[in-house]
Amino acid sequence: MRVPLSWLREYVDLPATETGRDVQAKLISAGLEVETVEQLGAGLTGPLVVGRVLTIEELTEFKKPIRFCTVDVAQANGTGEPQEIVCGARNFAVGDKVVVALPGAVLPGDFRIAERKTYGRMSRGMICSADELGMGDDGTHGIIVLPPEIEVGTDATELLELYDEVLDIAVTPDRGYALSMRGVARETATAYGLPLRDPALLDVPAPNSYGYQVRIADPIGCDRFTARTVVGLDPEARSPIWMRRRLQKAGMRPISLAVDITNYVMLELGQPLHAYDRNRLEGPIGVRRAEAGEKFTTLDGVKRVLDAQDLVITDSRGPIGLAGVMGGANTEIADSETDPETGEVRGTTEVVVEAAHFDPVSIARTARRHKLSSEASRRFERGVDPQAAAAAAQRTVDLLVLLAGGTAEAGVTEIVAPSAPRTITMRADHPDRVAGVAYGRETVVRRLQEVGCDVYGQDDLVVTVPSWRPDLHEPNDLAEEVIRLEGYENLPSTLPTPPSGRGLTARQRLHRRVGRALAGAGYVEALNYPFVGEAVLDQFGLDADDPRRTVVTLVNPISDEEPALRTTLLPGLLSALRRNVGRGSHDLALFETGLVFRPTGEETVPGVLPVDRRPTDEEIAVLNAALPHQPRRVATVLAGAREQAGWWGGGRPADWADAIESARAVAREAGAELTVRADRHTPWHPGRCAALYVSVDGEETLVGHAGELHPRAIKALGLPERTCAMEMELDLLERAGEGALQAPRISTFPVATQDVALVVASDVPAADVEKALHEGAGELLESIRLFDVFEGEQIGEGRKSLAYALRFRAPDRTLTVEEASAARDAAVALAGERTGAVLRGA
Template identity: 55%
Template sequence: MKASRSWIEEYVDLPAGVTTDDLTARLTALGLKLEAIDRAGDAITGPLVLGRVLTMEPEPQKNGKTINWCTVDVGDANGTGEPQGIVCGAHNFAPGDLVVCVLPGAVLPGDFAISARKTYGHLSAGMICSARELGLGEDHDGIIVLPADAGEPGQDAFGVLGLDAEVIEFEINPDRAYGLSLRGIARDAALAYDAPYRDPALRETPAANAEGWPVEVDDAVGCPVFVARQVTGFDPAAPTPAWLAERLQHAGMRSISLAVDITNYVMLETGRPIHGYDADKVQGTVRVRRATEGERLTTLDGTDRALSPEDLVVTDDSGLIGLGGVMGGETTEMSSTTTSVLVEAAHWDATAMFRTGKRHKISSEAGKRNERGVDPTICEAAADRVVELLTTYGGGTVHPGVTVVGTPPVPLAIAIDADLPARVTGIAIDPATAVADLEAVGCTVTVDGDRLTAVPPSWRPDLTDPFDLVEEVARVVGYDQVPSVLPTPSAGRGLTREQRLRRRVGRTVAGAGYVEVVSFPFVGEATFNALGLPADDPLRHTVGLANPLSSEEPAYTTTLLPGLLKAAARNVGRGAAGVALFETGTVAFPVDRGPAPIYGVDRRPTDDELAKLFDTLPEQPLHLAVVLAGERERAGWWGEGREAGWADAIGLARRVATELGVELVVESASRMPWHPGRCARLLVGDEVLGHAGELHPKVAKAYGLPPRPAALELDLDLLLRRAVDVASGPVVSGYPVAKEDVALVVPAATAAAAVEAALREGAGALLESIRLFDVYTGEQVGDGHKSLAFALRFRATDRTLTDEEVGAARDAAVALAAERTGAAQRA
């Protein structure tokens, strides 16, 4: 928000001697942060004067351009009193116009020196200036043409153009919408110096009557107040007065036409956005409602927009004429022929304004204010101010009709403990000071013992809870008064069990040669399509985001694989021969128990309230996922290399489970995005831990990965619950090991894991380890069968095993495998 100091001083009597630097420091301390102080004239040196165009001769050039050879009366500013000859390429002026001339010897912004030089066959002694050349804006379509009575030829132009003015630019936080107006800035300036303040929105306004323009509001929540006034006989050619155009220019706005400039001026002055219609184009009753599905509106910027049922629209008997609070419609736009102006000053629901602006990608000064919250009680005053300026500078007559529909929302009272500001800030603030400070910012305060009840002012919709009031007291007292108190830390209690186990998992995976990444946790339908998930897959049931960063990825992920696959593809695409990545992170599964309740911050929720809150939260299990692709072992003088494969993913799962003391069961499965014949289901007891194996070729192609990549994803929460929190190292027996190898013939479809599980259980407590070391298919075992060779190792911790003990354990293992899987021992 930009505002000249002189404009601020129109509403507040600052103490004598207050510098602009001191003023901005005080306002920054109150929350209106200084962004910059601009003195436009500082970049200009030398003669800059007013000139009156005497003659103007168009001269076409060979390059197709037409220049104007002008003589300009600059009084005695050139030292001779003779007219100045100047070449000008603009065409928006005529003889008799008052313009701004810079004479030889001057320097313009950008270190642009002005001298007399020969151009287009003439000696041009100076330049007729545009706004951009003087650093007053971006308008370069034509030169500045001043009102005829703005001054005399030869007069210094600095004061006329406001180049000697100090313009302050503030950075306004979203919760301080009142700062987007001179009304709000001046109020804080008055607060800073305890100075007299004149509210520009405080004025007598006529009461509503039956002669006003007919208006109906169907959605009182979306539009609580709608005020309409009319001016007839308006002169559309009337110029904008210089002082008004100058203030708009200082605020960073371009002067367009008198009617538009006045609505912009009142918006800057009061903070209330105003919209003007060409009344002759408005047909019948004006109505405010929500849009219907399929409706379209061409807005003032010429864009045809498809509307949402959430959009608030303004209509008349002909159809849509505006997008309420955001942008008007093209059909009722004011133009150079408008002689009757219908003024709209309406209050709109801030949330609806924000969503509509974002939905349609419209960013405007009016929308910026409406979506942050505007004072709903000044609609009549703002409309009356617009009508006053229209009739004063554009002629015409005020129509006697006044329309006021609805009533402003009533601010809610907020009760706080009188000592709360002192307790929160650490400053010695007595209750009387808290009351005085809250009243100073506009609150109406009542005291009842140790409790204060404050009703926020209408221009502060951001004050909604006790701690907002604490902040108001703190900013008036001064944030610099808040003491620096170092909190006393509690004694450290070390890492929790879960933290220790998570670190152990991370070290294990990193030690296996994997690199940790952190991926973007949001997904969309395209993500699940790339993974080849069927339409009814539970992973497609996601938690939607209320305000997604990307419309293409509007949901929280249910799997870590998409981010890992993208990261792997990015690295492979940049020349990595092989990648091995892992990630630990939460995923989310909706519980579909309705929206979460919203509680206040003035007290701790009860146990029942917390239970209801937690009941609506989505399930957020912690997952571990890995992706491998390309080269796993590099070739060299030591031998051939090896590509990553499904065995690496399953092997890592076994390694992690072993590290946590969990017995992992591996069985074949079919689950996208894995290859149907090379996918393993991982179980802990009878609970599914996750899946591992080779990815489906279509998934590899969709992500641009090398052939046959592998992946693993498992529920780390489940694994940590089953983990053994080992406090000491493993017990190592000093007695010799007994080795036994068995080869079992089983049907080809029998999983080796099933045979291994039976052998392990049958061997009993003496079994130290078991390992599959050979798989054979061929004539010796017959068609449809395979031979699985296992190495069994037996050991006791307290004695040397006898041959009888080892043989009995081996035979028991083979017997149970035969019973469960039909295995026959191979001779």
């Protein structure tokens, strides 16, 4: 909604010093979204005057038509002599009144007017068009031709109201009243604490039986319809300059007097109106639902096929308008035209004015169904004041009589479906409790009355909602009105005080620890949409019976290419990695934590939950049973260099070991002991894939995989060579680590380090050897670390050497060499028994 400040001042006596920026700040504080304040006339300076064209000489020796004109500007040029001006426009004639920019004037865009010789003549000024003055679209093209009664020499900047400020307000769906000058003026008056001159307070005659006949077949779709008739209109009458300028400033194009008046009243009061040419109506006006397949041509010339849910305006022939959206071409106001034989001016002389109130939902659905959004539908679908219909019709009649010389007929048609005002009961301290501020009953009542409510009661308030606020339904809506008018900026910043013993859950703490650990290891978090398509699962090379192909398909997906919920985190992460590589980033390490969706086939069909009360635990359980299994997972992907080359060294690329190490980092944060074994699992490389296990409830459980992706998957996905990935289930890790996390213990006793090198068969996993050493060493073992792997002729073909560093420490004493050696020997003995390991060199 564009609100000219000069127009707003008609309804609120703002201080003369208040600028558009000041009003913007006040309205924003009151909760309206004032996006910009446009300065009209910025960069425009005079002299700019009204002139009368005295002579026109056509200059024909040039490629394009040029006219040399003399224009009377009275004493504006200081001499009283006609002003000589060269002009290329052709839409004016001798005797027309035009706008003249005299030498010294500056037009928008820093276009300076000066005397200069052009086309062989001296031009001393410029005859202006609307675009050149920054007036916007005036419905015509070319020079501004003013009404003949305008006096020559008049200051055109004042006449055309070229200097103004326009507030551009983004009206949210719940504040439809702000799509009118009346609504914005009410908010402005409240914000400044000033009285409002309500333009809807008009003397409206009582309805009678003499008005134009109207029949309402659908009182739910149309609960109010007012019809007034004006006859004897002058078809030559044109919209006055002040009305045309206000429409232009508000973003609307002037068309004709009758249409301009209906648009002007709509902007003023917020009530959409429609004017019918009475001579083109046949029979009474009706309101009904359309017949399926019924055809109708709207004012824009488009022939439309109607739906059975469309609300239409009819006469005896059929539809003449889409109710609340757009009128029909068969009853539109005719443009005036002159008969070439008789010279008689013909046009619309009798008008039937419609001011109705329609069901917002019906209008919104019709506008969307036909892709036909109009100024009227925008207002109806947000809620129009039904009580304003009669006043809007009266205002339209008054302007037609005043500006078009018409006569209002005595008949007044008004059909109203009975309805009671809406009331809300609210505790007087309810806004206090919502905001955490002690407003007090007096402030609450005053603010609600400023909104337009009638308030009764003491501790329990009975609030009657005004007709122009259909968005107020419950006590919280009223509390919001009090809070916004008192100022959101005045609400104190306070943190809620949780009950003692409350805080983050174990699940939340683990989620944060995992994120911090991976970020500390150089990974960057990438949050992705949880949607996948069949194509990416094919690129992964998943088998037809792979559980990851069993997906939950959305009824209304954002993209038809990704209609299902993800069953793995890798598609989104790998897509983010590919996108970053395409933008020039080659050394990448990304991670994500989130839910995946694994349907079990045992989901039930949920019932409809009630809205008038909180659902019971049983109802919530039925709803949860309808959901697929949603395990929480963590995944990482790597490509490019893991360590950069520089003066400190040669660097190295990321490989499968880095993906496994990211899994170890996550497991450490969960307090779980991770076991790594070689495996084959799509989409990982069969020789560089590790299965990850932890102990859950005493049983070894698979929690994920890590390693290098398969070359075929890398090629299909467009990824860099040697891309690596890891994915694990966090919920299982949390269960495996329950009770395992302890505060770090700092011992005052020294550590005893023993190194062992064991020779085993090449196919023996290092993890099995490490597990045996850990169990054999007993309670004195503090940590174990594999620091070297060697294969060569010295140890024989098909064998490898694994070197481990064992750290022993006792909590209560310094270990002797004999104790440390005995623990080491026990560890080696168990490793030899389980894996066939022997000490190297033994």
